[in-house]
Every structure is written in C-alpha cells, then in structure tokens.
Amino acid sequence: MNIGLFGYGKMGRMIEQIALERGHTIVAKVDVNTTDVNYNGMDVAIDFSTPDSAFHNITSCFEHGVPIISGTTGWLSDYDKAVSFCNEKNGAFIYASNFSLGVNVFFELNSYLAKIMSGLNQYGVTMEEIHHTQKLDAPSGTAITLAEDIIENTDYVAWNSEKENERTIPITSKREGTVPGTHTISYESKVDDIEIKHTAHNREGFALGAVIAAEWIKGKSGVFSMKDVLNLR
Numbered sequence: 001m002n003i004g005l006f007g008y009g010k011m012g013r014m015i016e017q018i019a020l021e022r023g024h025t026i027v028a029k030v031d032v033n034t035t036d037v038n039y040n041g042m043d044v045a046i047d048f049s050t051p052d053s054a055f056h057n058i059t060s061c062f063e064h065g066v067p068i069i070s071g072t073t074g075w076l077s078d079y080d081k082a083v084s085f086c087n088e089k090n091g092a093f094i095y096a097s098n099f100s101l102g103v104n105v106f107f108e109l110n111s112y113l114a115k116i117m118s119g120l121n122q123y124g125v126t127m128e129e130i131h132h133t134q135k136l137d138a139p140s141g142t143a144i145t146l147a148e149d150i151i152e153n154t155d156y157v158a159w160n161s162e163k164e165n166e167r168t169i170p171i172t173s174k175r176e177g178t179v180p181g182t183h184t185i186s187y188e189s190k191v192d193d194i195e196i197k198h199t200a201h202n203r204e205g206f207a208l209g210a211v212i213a214a215e216w217i218k219g220k221s222g223v224f225s226m227k228d229v230l231n232l233r
C-alpha cells in the first residue's frame, strides 16, 4: 500500500518504521514546510500533525479522494465539520484519540466499570493523565474520550480540569520528561478506592494501531472508528 504521512515528527517517524516493516511504501512525507503535496498514487494518508493543521490536512485528503486516518488530538471542535465534509465527498475517515490495542481495551473496561459505578454515589471519580513536556494539548485526547465514555454511562454531566461540582469529572494533566502516555481513573469513597490504569511504555502501540487502521480502511468509504477496525461493537 502507498501511504502518505502528514506530520513527520515523533509519531510520523514511528509509523514510517512500522509501515515499512509491514511491506508498505511511504510516498509522501508532509510536514510544516511542505509547499506542494502530491496525492497521485496515495492509497491512504495517516495524519499525526498538530491541533492547528489537522483539519486542513484531513479535508485536503477528502478533496483528493484519499482515505485518511488521523490520530492528531486537540482539533476536535471541528470534528463534526470534518465528518460532514467526508460524507459530502464520499470519503473515508477514521479519527481515534488513541490507536493502541491496549488503550482500546482500556476504553471498553472504562465503560464497563462506569456502568457498574453508576448509582453508587458514595464513590466520586477523578482522572489523571501524564505525558511528555512537548505535548501541545491538555487534557489529552485519550482522557477526553475516557471522560465522555464515563458521562455516557453515569450521571456525570461534564469533564473539566478543575472540580466544578460533584457531577463534573476532574481531569489532572501532568507534563513530565518523555512519558509516552499514562491514564488513571480512580473511584474514591471514604472506605476504599478502585483504580484502573493504562501505561504506554513507548509509541509503538499507537503507530501499529494507526497502520492497521490504514490497512483496514483501504477500499472503503464512510466514517469509522477503532471499534470498527478491532471489531469491538
């Protein structure tokens, strides 16, 4: 498969390595100074760029009939617009706040635990995410997905970085060294705590998941998620 990379930073480079190992060819590396993108012969694009550039990269791929996988976080106020544009152009699109298999299992575990905890009002939920100091957005996209899944399954109504009221999920974001990504969800009561935690040891899991999603979407049209790719529905 011929892959175009949008964003050639930490993730772009890791995806290149895994894509080559799986027998794919990288036909374009688009980064901040790229002036002219050649979409000819691009079977699929993978975008791990920046909050400011992702929407443009994604919609340009729809314009050129190239399916796109995006893992960029921090641009989601434009997600609905991207979905409408994809449908208008009969394009193909997957966004995921986290492409790793482990985190997608963790998402399922989080929703299941939230259903159990719903109505157990003696417990309050908090969330913590830790990432490297170069990260541009906070809270992480993964933490936002986790919080939204808790809201869907409980009486919580919102998430925030500060505890605003008892129905708001407080998210603490920490930036330390080169940490690839750690997410912890805690339910705390006066008598005990219940915690679930996912720790990424490196970026390989994110990159492998994105390449698997790119292999899966080739030849399809529509807007999909990692639940479709991993058959978790």
Ligand SMILES: NC(=O)C1=CN([C@@H]2O[C@H](COP(=O)(O)OP(=O)(O)OC[C@H]3O[C@@H](n4cnc5c(N)ncnc54)[C@H](O)[C@@H]3O)[C@@H](O)[C@H]2O)C=CC1
Residues within 6 Å of the ligand: 006, 007, 008, 009, 010, 011, 012, 030, 031, 032, 048, 049, 050, 051, 053, 057, 070, 071, 072, 073, 074, 096, 097, 098, 099, 100, 206
């Ligand atoms: N969904 C997931 O599984 C994961 C998502 N991410 C997200 O992916 C994004 C990238 O992460 P990293 O590679 O660690 O960041 P990075 O900062 O190492 O790389 C981003 C690259 O995008 C480039 N860029 C800037 N403007 C651009 C433009 N207009 N077009 C194309 N590229 C442009 C930058 O020059 C840089 O090389 C972040 O939003 C991060 O949160 C990171 C890891 C996993």
Ligand SMILES: O=C(O)C1=N[C@H](C(=O)O)C[C@H](O)C1
Residues within 6 Å of the ligand: 073, 097, 098, 131, 135, 136, 139, 140, 141, 142, 143, 180, 181, 182
């Ligand atoms: O910026 C990162 O590095 C990561 N970003 C994603 C996020 O915001 O959740 C995924 C992963 O945690 C690494």
